[in-house]
Amino acid sequence: MHRVTLRQRILxxxxxxxxxxxxxxxxxxxxxxxxxxxxxxxxxxxFNTPSAIGDIPLLRYIxxxxxxxxxxxxxxxxxxxxxxxxxxxxxTLIISSLKILFGFPAPIxxxxxxxxxxxxxxxxxxxxxxxFPHFLSWVLVSGLVIGVLSTNGLLNxxxxxxxxxxxxxxxxxKLFRGLLVGTEIWKGVGWGTIIYLAAMAGxxxxxxxxxxxxxxxxxxxxxxxxxxxxxxxxxxxxxLSCGNVLNAGFDQILNLYNAAVYEVADIxxxxxxxxxxxxxxxxxxxxxxxFFKSVINFLLLLAAxxxxxxLGYGGLF
Amino acid sequence: MSIGEKGRARKIPRSSNxxxxxxxxxxxxxxxxxxxxxxxxxxxxxxxMLITSFASYEDITRGDLRLIPxxxxxxxxALIFSDDTIPRAFITSVAVTVLGTGLAMLxxxxxxxxxxxxxxxxxxxxxxxxxxxMFFSGGLIPLYLVMKDLGFVDSYLVMxxxxxxxxxxxxxxxxxxxxxxxxxxESAKIDGANDIVIMxxxxxxxxxxxxxxxxxxxxxxxxxxxxxxxxxxxxPDKYPxxxxxxxxxxxxxxxxxxxxxxxxSGRYYSSQSVQMATIAVSTVPILLVYPFVQKHFAKGIxxxxxxx
Numbered sequence: 001m002h003r004v005t006l007r008q009r010i011l012x013x014x015x016x017x018x019x020x021x022x023x024x025x026x027x028x029x030x031x032x033x034x035x036x037x038x039x040x041x042x043x044x045x046x047f048n049t050p051s052a053i054g055d056i057p058l059l060r061y062i063x064x065x066x067x068x069x070x071x072x073x074x075x076x077x078x079x080x081x082x083x084x085x086x087x088x089x090x091x092t093l094i095i096s097s098l099k100i101l102f103g104f105p106a107p108i109x110x111x112x113x114x115x116x117x118x119x120x121x122x123x124x125x126x127x128x129x130x131x132f133p134h135f136l137s138w139v140l141v142s143g144l145v146i147g148v149l150s151t152n153g154l155l156n157x158x159x160x161x162x163x164x165x166x167x168x169x170x171x172x173x174k175l176f177r178g179l180l181v182g183t184e185i186w187k188g189v190g191w192g193t194i195i196y197l198a199a200m201a202g203x204x205x206x207x208x209x210x211x212x213x214x215x216x217x218x219x220x221x222x223x224x225x226x227x228x229x230x231x232x233x234x235x236x237x238x239x240l241s242c243g244n245v246l247n248a249g250f251d252q253i254l255n256l257y258n259a260a261v262y263e264v265a266d267i268x269x270x271x272x273x274x275x276x277x278x279x280x281x282x283x284x285x286x287x288x289x290x291f292f293k294s295v296i297n298f299l300l301l302l303a304a305x306x307x308x309x310x311l312g313y314g315g316l317f
Numbered sequence: 318m319s320i321g322e323k324g325r326a327r328k329i330p331r332s333s334n335x336x337x338x339x340x341x342x343x344x345x346x347x348x349x350x351x352x353x354x355x356x357x358x359x360x361x362x363x364x365x366m367l368i369t370s371f372a373s374y375e376d377i378t379r380g381d382l383r384l385i386p387x388x389x390x391x392x393x394x395a396l397i398f399s400d401d402t403i404p405r406a407f408i409t410s411v412a413v414t415v416l417g418t419g420l421a422m423l424x425x426x427x428x429x430x431x432x433x434x435x436x437x438x439x440x441x442x443x444x445x446x447x448x449x450x451m452f453f454s455g456g457l458i459p460l461y462l463v464m465k466d467l468g469f470v471d472s473y474l475v476m477x478x479x480x481x482x483x484x485x486x487x488x489x490x491x492x493x494x495x496x497x498x499x500x501x502x503e504s505a506k507i508d509g510a511n512d513i514v515i516m517x518x519x520x521x522x523x524x525x526x527x528x529x530x531x532x533x534x535x536x537x538x539x540x541x542x543x544x545x546x547x548x549x550x551x552x553p554d555k556y557p558x559x560x561x562x563x564x565x566x567x568x569x570x571x572x573x574x575x576x577x578x579x580x581x582s583g584r585y586y587s588s589q590s591v592q593m594a595t596i597a598v599s600t601v602p603i604l605l606v607y608p609f610v611q612k613h614f615a616k617g618i619x620x621x622x623x624x625x
Contacts, residue, residue, distance in 0.1 A: 009438050015512035016431040020443065023428035026482045029467075030460065031450040037459025061466040110355070116348050128611055129356050135603050135610065137541035139559050143566035143596045144362040147369065152589060154365050186358070218344055251544070255567050272457050277548070283458050290456025298453050 033058055036065070041075055041288035043068040068284075075288035085289065087263065088271035095248040095267060098181050100241050106185050107192030108234060112222060114193060115200050127197075130190025141187055142255035146170065149179070171260035180256070180265070184249060195237070196230050203229040236313055243304030246297045268293050363600070370394070370594035377587040393594035396586055402553070403561060403595065409473075410540060410558040411602075417477040417539040418532050424482050425490055425535075426528065430516050432487075433494035451484055461548060475549040476557060480538055486531055493527050494520070533610045540602060558599050566592045 010017075043065065051063030079085050110130070117123040133141065148154045149169040156166045169175055207225045216224070250269035257265040266274075268289065276286045369377070373390035397403045432440060454460075469475040501523065505515045521528065543559035550556060556564070564570045569588075 006438060009436070013434070013437050013512075016434055016437050019427035019431040019513060019516070022424045023482055023487070024443070024446075026424065027446060027450055029463065030479060031454065034455030034459035034463050035453070037455050037462060040459065057467050058463070061463055113348050113352060116344070117352070126352050126356065129359050131611065132607060133359065135537050135541075135607060136600065137543060137559055139543050139563045139567065140541075140596055140599055143562060143592060144366060146566060147589070147593055147596075148362055148365060190359070218341060255563065269457075276458055276461075283462075287456060287458045290458060294453055294456055301452055 029058065033061065036062060037287065038291050038294075039065055040068065040284050041291045042070060042072060043284060044071045044074075045282055045284035045287070071284075075282075075285045076292070078285060079288055079292060084266075085268075085271065088266045088268050091264060092246055092248045092267040092269075095177060095180055095253075095265070096241075096245040098177055099184055099248070100238070100245070102181050103185050103188070104238055104241060106189045108196055108230070110189055111193040111196035111200065111230070112226060114197060115226060116218065116222075127190065127193070130193065132190070133187045134191035136187070138187075138251040138255045141183065142252070145179070145183055145256065170256070171258060173261050173264045176257070176261040176265050180249065180252065183256070184252060195233060199230040199233045200226060232313055235311065236308060239304045239308050239311075239313075242307075243301040244297075245300060246293055366593045366596055366600075369590055370597050372587070372590055374585045374587045374590070377590055392584070392586065393590040394598075396591055397594055397598065403558070403598070405554065406556050406558045406561040407598065409476075409555065413473070413476040413542075413557055414536050414539040417480060418535045420477060421481045421483070421535040421539075422528065422532050425487050425531065426521065426524075427516070428482075429487055429490035430494055430520060432491045433497075435495075447484055447487070464545075464549065469545075469549050471550055471552055471555065473555065475545050476539070476542060479545055480535075480542060483535070483538070486534060490527070490531060493524060497523065529609070533606055536606065537603065537610070562595055562599050565595055 045068060049064040049067050051060045052066040053059050053063035114123060114126060117126065146153070150156075151166055151168055155169070160166060169179065203225065208221060211221050211225060246268060248267045248269070250267070250273075253265055253267055253270050254273065257270065272286050272289050272293075275281045275289070276283060368384070368386050370393050371386060371389050371391070373388050373392070376387050376390075431437060432443065434440070464475065464479065469478075497520065501519060502515050505519050510518065541559060542557070543563050546555075546557050546560045547563065550560065553561075553564075
């Protein structure tokens with residue numbers, strides 16, 4: 001009886017399955033079929049391996065991987081012993097931590113400042129300006145950064161005008177991480193304020209009126225009304241960025257770094273990219289690196305989700 | 318609250334309000350000063366970009382500070398539009414953005430509409446299927462090999478298909494559809510229209526504002542994409558503008574272009590000025606759609622805050 005009703009329900013919804021089919025195929029092709037490719041990290045990759053199951057696209061990919069020779073944990077052993085991988089691993093953690101340390105409070109502070117602007121048009125003007133860089137690609141932003149900071153760029157022109165010496169900012173390992181944090185904040189801080197301003201808009205205005213009657217000054221309104229109103233949003237975003245600590249900003253770094261700063265700027269993602277396309281190793285090795293990263297990333301996200309639940313903020317998803 | 322208390326409450330603020338106000342004015346001035354400074358920091362690189370792109374070769378090689386333009390010189394722009402390389406890249410980017418956004422909206426809207434139906438059997442299975450992709454991925458090389466196997470090398474499709482679904486946008490859209498009352502679909506259902514027809518004729522017209530926002534988000538993604546083109550396109554004729562920009566600005570591959578033009582025209586060009594002109598040209602389309610995005614994006618984010 002129950003079976004029949006389920007079948008009927010499915011038939012009733014047949015058009016919805018048609019609507020869902022393209023998205024289903026998209027995830028299958030661009031997410032799940034690649035996941036099968038993780039098997040390559042336990043095999044020996046060879047280009048042009050004959051396929052085990054025919055030459056239809058996708059099946060060919062799977063068939064080729066099936067025919068590759070098993071090598072066990074060889075590539076993970078190699079990864080474990082490579083100092084350049086661990087350098088990339090450490091850089092990823094350091095750069096992410098710096099970005100959280102400085103980049104996480106930045107939009108909160110900016111949102112608190114914007115919240116104090118009572119003039120609506122002015123407030124909208126500020127927001128419009130600050131948010132704009134978010135919509136530009138890192139290629140373009142890096143172009144601007146190079147324009148401003150290169151040897152013949154604006155900053156050096158300024159320094160020379162005031163009688164100083166030219167400095168090479170973009171190839172200085174001491175400055176590079178600061179540059180990453182700074183440009184990340186420049187590009188993203190305005191966008192980051194939106195969610196906090198939305199949370200602030202949800203605070204009951206009567207709270208402020210009551211506080212004004214009690215003679216509270218602006219600072220204590222911020223501390224006792226505005227901050228409590230956005231605190232849960234902030235905590236969730238903080239936990240989320242801790243869960244994403246292995247994604248230190250691939251687009252940004254790939255477009256800004258150079259061989260002179262690899263020691264401080266090479267992250268796991270740029271390492272995988274270079275080891276695959278620029279100084280190619282066996283692709284099985286880079287698949288192993290990618291898999292290693294995915295697993296840790298997954299565990300971190302689970303931990304973040306659990307953390308959010310423990311703190312009473314509900315799951316992240 | 319008794320009347321007496323009310324009276325007292327009204328009395329006290331008057332004196333403290335005066336204090337409050339003078340302290341407040343100082344705070345206001347400080348806040349606006351900080352915010353204005355941030356406006357300058359945000360805008361300045363763009364100003365510098367414009368000044369440099371319009372500076373003459375002589376002004377740039379002199380190497381001193383250029384904060385106020387000494388001359389307006391169009392030669393960098395004339396150069397980048399003198400052969401069809403950059404105009405072609407520009408047209409490619411526009412075409413990819415338009416087609417890609419169309420495809421992405423079709424896939425996203427359809428899936429979101431289906432997923433908004435709480436009665437759909439298997440809905441939760443699909444959710445899990447979708448959410449797993451946010452937590453876990455096969456990594457760069459497996460994806461690369463799959464796309465290569467699909468024949469994406471040197472194909473325009475590589476700029477369109479892989480960006481055609483964004484899970485975050487899909488969830489935003491699904492959340493929006495769930496807020497629509499079921500009653501709007503019922504009359505059409507009685508008329509015998511099927512669910513796909515109902516979606517196009519009734520639901521989409523109502524959802525048009527939010528769909529415009531989504532379309533703009535997708536369009537920005539398409540316009541800014543350089544990563545898949547960089548991996549898969551080897552023929553410069555097929556480059557989108559962002560990849561060209563990367564070649565010129567980041568990989569500094571412009572000396573041959575400049576040398577050839579200098580020989581042809583008998584005049585010099587500054588690579589710095591040409592780079593900035595290229596950046597300016599790539600910024601313009603974003604600048605044109607930005608007011609529309611800006612108007613709607615807060616709404617989009619707010620919808621995202623509603624958890625599924």
